[in-house]
Amino acid sequence: MLKIVGAANDLSQIAGLLDVRRRSLGLTCLALDDAAGLSSGYSTKLFAKGYNKNFGNMSLSSMLGALGGLIFLVCDDDLIPPITNHYRSSTPRRFAHPPALLPHPSLVAVPIPGLKAPGEEAPALPEVIALPYLPG
Numbered sequence: 001m002l003k004i005v006g007a008a009n010d011l012s013q014i015a016g017l018l019d020v021r022r023r024s025l026g027l028t029c030l031a032l033d034d035a036a037g038l039s040s041g042y043s044t045k046l047f048a049k050g051y052n053k054n055f056g057n058m059s060l061s062s063m064l065g066a067l068g069g070l071i072f073l074v075c076d077d078d079l080i081p082p083i084t085n086h087y088r089s090s091t092p093r094r095f096a097h098p099p100a101l102l103p104h105p106s107l108v109a110v111p112i113p114g115l116k117a118p119g120e121e122a123p124a125l126p127e128v129i130a131l132p133y134l135p136g
Helices: 011-024 029-036 042-047 057-066 082-090
Strands: none
Touching: 011 042, 011 057, 029 042, 029 057, 042 057
């Protein structure tokens, strides 16, 4: 079952969310390092406040895998700043067509009760936003 752990908009906040997930699973930092195949003490440095350690491509994907995590980008057009809309309207059409977005292969769309209609206030985020696809 998929659950929203939290929201982040930079790498330090993503690290904080991974630390929350690690703690919810009852793992020590050393156990997480071992499960993710990272060097001993890596996640301790990553989660420590004020320590200048960042994710690399391998460490982020390894840690996400060990914690059963996926990253989804959720967008709200109401939060787009005016300057972005200015550039959107002035962008030549040949650049304005977004690539086809493919859903994650293990997920199917699930209607969310109370999802906001145009012009309505957004409801609180649901705990479950998608379910794994089980063939058959």
